[in-house]
Amino acid sequence: MASPTVELKLTAKDFKSDQEVRWCPGCGDYSILAAMQRFMPELGIPRENIVFVSGIGCSSRFPYYMNTYGMHSIHGRAPAIATGLSVSRPDLSVWVVTGDGDALSIGGNHLIHALRRNVNLKILLFNNRIYGLTKGQYSPTSELGKITKSTPAGSADSPFNPISLALGAEATFVARTIDSDAKHLQSVMRAAAEHQGSAFVEIYQNCNIFNDGAFELIKDPSSRDDHLIRLEQGQPITFGAEKQFSVTHPAGSFGLKVEEGGEALVHDATVDDPAYAFALSRLSGSDLGTTPIGVFRNVQRPSYDELITKQLVDAKSQADGTADEMLDALLNKADTWTIM
Amino acid sequence: MSVSAGAKRVEQLDRVVIRFAGDSGDGMQLTGDRFTSETAQLGNDISTLPNFPAEIRAPAGTLPGVSSFQVHFADYDILTPGDSPHVLVAMNPAALKANLSDLPAGADIIVNTDEFTKRNLAKVGYAVSPLEDGSLAEYAVHPVALTSMTVGALAELGVAKKDAERAKNMFALGLLSWMYSRPFSSTLRFLESKFAKRPDLVAANKAAFQAGWNFGETTEDFAVRYEIKPARMKPGTYRNITGNQALALGLVAASVRSKLPLFLGAYPITPASDILHELSKHKKFGITTMQAEDEIAAIGAALGASYGGALGVTTTSGPGVALKGETISLAIALELPLVIVDVQRAGPSTGMPTKTEQADLNMALYGRHGEAPLAVIAPKSPSDCFHAAIEAARIALKYRTPVILLSDNYVANGSEPWLLPSSDELPDISVEFTTGANGDDGRFLPYLRDPETMARPWAIPGTPGLEHRIGGLEKADKTGDISYDPANHEHMVRTRAARIEAIEVPELEVEDADEHARVLVLGWGSTYGPIGAACRALRQRGLPIAQAHLRHMAPLPANLGEVLAAYDKVVIPEMNLGQLAHVIRAKYLVDAVPFNQVSGLPFTAATLENMLEDVVKNG
Numbered sequence: 028m029a030s031p032t033v034e035l036k037l038t039a040k041d042f043k044s045d046q047e048v049r050w051c052p053g054c055g056d057y058s059i060l061a062a063m064q065r066f067m068p069e070l071g072i073p074r075e076n077i078v079f080v081s082g083i084g085c086s087s088r089f090p091y092y093m094n095t096y097g098m099h100s101i102h103g104r105a106p107a108i109a110t111g112l113s114v115s116r117p118d119l120s121v122w123v124v125t126g127d128g129d130a131l132s133i134g135g136n137h138l139i140h141a142l143r144r145n146v147n148l149k150i151l152l153f154n155n156r157i158y159g160l161t162k163g164q165y166s167p168t169s170e171l172g173k174i175t176k177s178t179p180a181g182s183a184d185s186p187f188n189p190i191s192l193a194l195g196a197e198a199t200f201v202a203r204t205i206d207s208d209a210k211h212l213q214s215v216m217r218a219a220a221e222h223q224g225s226a227f228v229e230i231y232q233n234c235n236i237f238n239d240g241a242f243e244l245i246k247d248p249s250s251r252d253d254h255l256i257r258l259e260q261g262q263p264i265t266f267g268a269e270k271q272f273s274v275t276h277p278a279g280s281f282g283l284k285v286e287e288g289g290e291a292l293v294h295d296a297t298v299d300d301p302a303y304a305f306a307l308s309r310l311s312g313s314d315l316g317t318t319p320i321g322v323f324r325n326v327q328r329p330s331y332d333e334l335i336t337k338q339l340v341d342a343k344s345q346a347d348g349t350a351d352e353m354l355d356a357l358l359n360k361a362d363t364w365t366i367m
Numbered sequence: 368m369s370v371s372a373g374a375k376r377v378e379q380l381d382r383v384v385i386r387f388a389g390d391s392g393d394g395m396q397l398t399g400d401r402f403t404s405e406t407a408q409l410g411n412d413i414s415t416l417p418n419f420p421a422e423i424r425a426p427a428g429t430l431p432g433v434s435s436f437q438v439h440f441a442d443y444d445i446l447t448p449g450d451s452p453h454v455l456v457a458m459n460p461a462a463l464k465a466n467l468s469d470l471p472a473g474a475d476i477i478v479n480t481d482e483f484t485k486r487n488l489a490k491v492g493y494a495v496s497p498l499e500d501g502s503l504a505e506y507a508v509h510p511v512a513l514t515s516m517t518v519g520a521l522a523e524l525g526v527a528k529k530d531a532e533r534a535k536n537m538f539a540l541g542l543l544s545w546m547y548s549r550p551f552s553s554t555l556r557f558l559e560s561k562f563a564k565r566p567d568l569v570a571a572n573k574a575a576f577q578a579g580w581n582f583g584e585t586t587e588d589f590a591v592r593y594e595i596k597p598a599r600m601k602p603g604t605y606r607n608i609t610g611n612q613a614l615a616l617g618l619v620a621a622s623v624r625s626k627l628p629l630f631l632g633a634y635p636i637t638p639a640s641d642i643l644h645e646l647s648k649h650k651k652f653g654i655t656t657m658q659a660e661d662e663i664a665a666i667g668a669a670l671g672a673s674y675g676g677a678l679g680v681t682t683t684s685g686p687g688v689a690l691k692g693e694t695i696s697l698a699i700a701l702e703l704p705l706v707i708v709d710v711q712r713a714g715p716s717t718g719m720p721t722k723t724e725q726a727d728l729n730m731a732l733y734g735r736h737g738e739a740p741l742a743v744i745a746p747k748s749p750s751d752c753f754h755a756a757i758e759a760a761r762i763a764l765k766y767r768t769p770v771i772l773l774s775d776n777y778v779a780n781g782s783e784p785w786l787l788p789s790s791d792e793l794p795d796i797s798v799e800f801t802t803g804a805n806g807d808d809g810r811f812l813p814y815l816r817d818p819e820t821m822a823r824p825w826a827i828p829g830t831p832g833l834e835h836r837i838g839g840l841e842k843a844d845k846t847g848d849i850s851y852d853p854a855n856h857e858h859m860v861r862t863r864a865a866r867i868e869a870i871e872v873p874e875l876e877v878e879d880a881d882e883h884a885r886v887l888v889l890g891w892g893s894t895y896g897p898i899g900a901a902c903r904a905l906r907q908r909g910l911p912i913a914q915a916h917l918r919h920m921a922p923l924p925a926n927l928g929e930v931l932a933a934y935d936k937v938v939i940p941e942m943n944l945g946q947l948a949h950v951i952r953a954k955y956l957v958d959a960v961p962f963n964q965v966s967g968l969p970f971t972a973a974t975l976e977n978m979l980e981d982v983v984k985n986g
Contacts, residue, residue, distance in 0.1 A: 046849075097836035098838060099838025107664035112671035118829060338650055343653060354790045364407060366597075
């Protein structure tokens with residue numbers, strides 16, 4: 028159920044709260060916040076009907092800076108809290124802001140269950156591949172062998188691929204974008220906002236203090252063209268300075284392949300079979316060698332909110348009297364006896 | 368069906384305790400439940416105690432697989448399901464062995480002889496059948512071939528042998544119903560509805576019931592039939608109800624009387640799941656139930672719903688409360704209404720999931736990080752769970768605080784007659800959402816408090832102009848902005864404690880019949896029944912004793928200190944190792960005497976009577 032949209036003359040400024048932003052200077056979170064504040068007026072939703080819910084971590088300070096309703100909750104639990112809010116208040120536009128530790132480590136269970144239920148939440152996962160707020164331990168998206176404060180000999184943990192994980196959890200909308208590309212970020216937020224059901228957006232975000240340059244390969248103008256794949260609905264998947272590389276589907280293979288030349292697949296995020304989006308997600312690993320961004324998957328299925336609301340509406344249509352009368356009837360609905 | 372009493376002698380009794388015991392698959396809970404319902408129809412006062420293993424089907428015929436249901440009924444008001452059964456129905460050797468030690472000499476034992484086979488006897492370590500070796504000489508044993516007589520009675524109906532054998536519990540119910548002159552129309556109606564899709568099973572179970580009834584009427588083994596007159600009870604309409612049912616209905620009532628939609632987030636856990644089951648049936652009241660992925664999500668979703676303006680509730684047992692601790696702390700910091708129901712069971716860890724205990728009091732009062740006070744209340748009986756649920760919601764809504772409701776397995780699964788309230792007798796617990804700015808400069812101050820209740824405004828998303836951010840970080844007084852200011856933190860910690868202490872709760876009442884008592888017995892929660900029964904017994908014997916029972920565990924009633932000071936001795940029986948006693952000793956400097964039992968079973972009235980008699984006589 029969508030929030031009511033109205034003609035509003037809001038600007039980015041209307042979405043700035045009076046709180047001083049306290050991220051480290053140079054943090055990627057600033058550009059995401061700015062992009063969000065610029066994008067919000069486009070939604071056409073009154074500020075009071077928008078809620079940001081976050082967990083714990085650097086990214087989770089986000090709600091304090093948005094002049095909407097907001098809750099900075101506890102580590103990992105934002106999807107659960109937001110689920111209760113969204114289901115009981117389908118008139119609201121509910122956004123979850125989380126990080127790689129918050130969403131994929133301590134809160135992994137809530138994330139996958141929100142996605143499988145298809146709760147009408149817009150989940151923004153700021154992935155910087157490090158624990159920032161606790162000062163630099165490896166995260167569930169840190170690359171194998173990562174040397175951090177807690178892994179002086181290198182991490183022995185294989186990382187999650189957040190896009191693959193979301194797809195495996197039956198997500199209906201899955202996308203990836205980058206903090207430094209404001210235009211792309213806003214286009215992905217727009218698509219996520221339009222989606223009915225859970226929208227999962229991974230945002231590559233630079234932590235300039237504890238993991239600086241983590242995504243440099245796909246940001247640096249000198250290298251990005253050969254490594255960054257922009258997925259566009261209905262367009263052949265090609266990349267490279269001369270568009271010389273194609274993503275192809277070799278006959279007899281389960282996966283996709285990058286080759287020079289070749290017949291490029293035409294991107295269609297609405298393909299029902301998640302195997303396609305999953306294969307796309309496997310093009311990139313920790314090394315970012317060939318990294319797709321954009322919308323991987325965008326399909327429709329009834330949201331949890333819709334299904335629960337329908338059950339309530341159907342049940343309420345059976346109401347036969349005032350609430351007090353129904354309560355009296357309920358209490359008496361048993362084998363009763365009367366003492367005079 | 369014939370209802371004539373025949374030529375048998377009829378004796379009047381004032382009370383009877385019957386225990387139905389059998390294998391987990393024998394349908395003993397259902398049998399007990401039906402007998403209870405028949406008894407309720409007759410207007411006796413009733414108290415019941417189911418006792419079953421956590422395993423759904425423990426190995427057949429073994430001691431761990433024994434399931435029992437005890438019902439106590441009388442022609443006067445009773446407080447407990449009875450200490451020891453007058454009658455034991457034992458459907459197999461395991462049921463006999465597991466329950467024999469609870470029987471007083473002279474008790475009637477009805478045994479299903481068909482199950483006393485060599486193999487079944489061996490399973491529970493009987494070398495010789497106790498029916499044959501004289502070891503039951505002090506009891507009145509009635510050997511009945513329950514299974515084969517049931518199968519015989521159903522021979523003409525053409526039901527499968529297995530289905531016929533399974534109807535043996537109805538044969539037993541028919542026999543007991545005859546013995547105690549129970550009306551059975553509600554049981555017949557129940558069978559018709561339970562097996563609505565299997566007319567053959569309706570017929571089979573009815574026939575089994577009738578065969579049991581007729582057997583009682585004709586056999587010479589049962590020479591006497593008993594009658595128990597209706598109890599004198601307050602006029603009104605009654606139903607029999609378990610604590611879990613009453614708690615669920617109380618939550619429905621809280622939603623109706625607060626005019627707020629109820630949102631229940633829950634994860635299945637024994638013995639609390641029945642509350643989720645019951646509430647999920649009542650969507651027409653606008654109730655949403657969500658079976659969450661885990662205990663933490665369950666309370667998280669409930670808190671999210673509260674934030675959005677619903678009456679958020681989560682139901683669980685002790686292990687679940689442990690997992691919910693961090694979210695309860697968040698609710699304390701956010702100062703939002705939330706009801707957390709803990710149906711206590713024996714711990715620690717998985718403990719004994721189907722056995723009772725009151726050992727979560729410490730966790731409810733203190734089980735969180737930081738100074739994290741909240742309100743705690745505990746129902747005293749099955750039907751009191753209804754009113755306790757409304758009271759928990761009232762406090763949560765009015766004072767914007769999480770409230771822990773401490774039920775336990777004893778009240779949750781036990782049952783008693785309940786004088787039905789009418790909705791208009793129930794309190795109006797509605798509260799107002801904040802819709803306008805409250806600051807002098809037209810600002811909205813989310814932590815500016817109501818001077819009377821110390822509650823902060825409840826401004827829900829969707830309210831224009833009141834957009835604000837809240838969170839678990841310490842907040843500045845009034846503005847709610849993040850604050851690390853030392854003086855502010857000191858102020859906020861003390862304010863959170865003071866606002867819980869300021870919650871208005873009823874004064875503690877003392878039952879002290881002749882006002883000569885020098886000993887006060889102080890209890891809380893589900894021990895009300897056995898303590899009350901013990902006190903009555905002492906008074907009948909001329910021994911003075913005062914009883915007070917706590918329902919509000921936090922904050923404690925304002926007059927508690929005064930009550931305690933009025934007695935020479937304070938005794939505190941609890942199903943834990945003295946958790947309330949610690950509180951009382953620490954807070955009131957009273958040398959209270961703890962009396963503790965942690966067997967997983969409720970106190971018997973006799974245990975408490977003996978203990979209290981000693982204190983009254985010897986100090």
